[in-house]
Amino acid sequence: MLSPVTLRENPALLKLDLYCKGMRLDDSCFIEGDGGRQILRTRAGLGSGLELILPRGLWTNVPVTEPFAAASPHVLHREGGRYFIRYRGDIVTDVRLSPRPAWYDARTASGKPMTRIGTLQGTYLGIYQAKVCEYWTAKPKKTNCKFCSVGLNLGVDDADEKSVSEVLEVVRRARDESGITYVDFNTGHYDGDTYLDILEPYLVRIKKELGLLVGFQTPPHRDLSRYDRLRALGLNRVSFCFEAFDPERFKELCPGKHAEYGLDYYLEAVRYCARLGRSGPGHEPWVANGELIAGLEAPESTMRAIDWITSVGAIPTVCVFRPLVGTDLEHEAPPRTEQLVPVFARLYEACMERSLPIGCAPNVHVSLVMLPEECGSLSPRRFPWQSLKLKAMATLLRRRLAARGAEAIR
Ligand code: SF4
Structure with missing residues (x-):
């Protein structure tokens, strides 16, 4: 093959x-x-x-x-x-x-290298909130996810503190010079569910000053109504990473997430947030994602997860397992391509069958995952009507963003 x-x-x-x-x-x-x-x-x-x-x-x-x-x-x-x-x-x-932008060599006004605030992942800006995920510091035993390298990495590439002004400075440079349209914030788990409180001020400033699309990838907050407020403030995306749909595998791979929230609560958060698309503000696009790692459980289980996520109106984000050096799974073998082709074909088909809004955000190319719209050539099935609809949605979104000042959109 x-x-x-x-x-x-x-x-x-x-x-x-x-x-x-x-x-x-x-x-x-x-x-x-x-x-x-x-x-x-x-x-x-x-x-x-x-x-x-x-x-x-x-x-x-x-x-x-x-x-x-x-x-x-x-x-x-x-x-x-x-x-x-x-x-x-x-x-x-x-x-x-992928071009290295000039701002990669610049520093913020406070003197920090800009790449320690955020980096491009494909064509969007990814910012990891520097406070370390507390599963890595749990006592008496770490409860970090087995595939994760966050606790190995922080303090090496990322700055310890990232003020709102520093982040805005980097976002502005990335918008002006790299044409970004989307900023993605990522956090681990913090006791007291403080992650949304930490991220909200960044969202408010970016929306007010730059009008870009913004997304949060955090654990599921215990008070799900917090997402209604973020939606009202203009947040465009939430992503909940449960990685594996098989409950036993989830427990084994993500002991901290299992003990703190449990798989069912992750699913409930995905379901709840997918519904928020119907509420306002109408000019802000909205998507809820459930994130999976293909290669950490049987392909059939990942496909069941894809079907479940799309059935509630959310969009799956599917990464490919990479056994990173220094992680608990560093000696595992990566998955085989042949095993994953049906998974990514199913990703495309399930999104198209339900007419989910994939591939609509302008200039968002993601380097770390296979996007659903990229997987069409892995499936023999064609969806001409849905493709036309998606094209129209993409044009509308591009115009809206350009109109509100995200002028770097190409
Ligand atoms: S929640 Fe898991 S994957 Fe996310 S940062 Fe913490 S240990 Fe890593």
């Missing part, structure tokens, strides 16, 4: 295969010298590798530092300033380095 030809003809399959197998860098590569982004090894638990742009505008983040990548059949080469991937020695396709 996999060959240089199939990978060339189907960039979504290539993106998936690169997540699963990683890639080696030939000595000819000169990533930073050619304007690419530096490899941030375990940034914010997301498992950063090399940021690349594949054909058809698929942005990706390819594992290159994890041991499994050393045995990959994919090798990146450079010749005359051109970058291309070889698979088992044969050329697959040209690729581009």
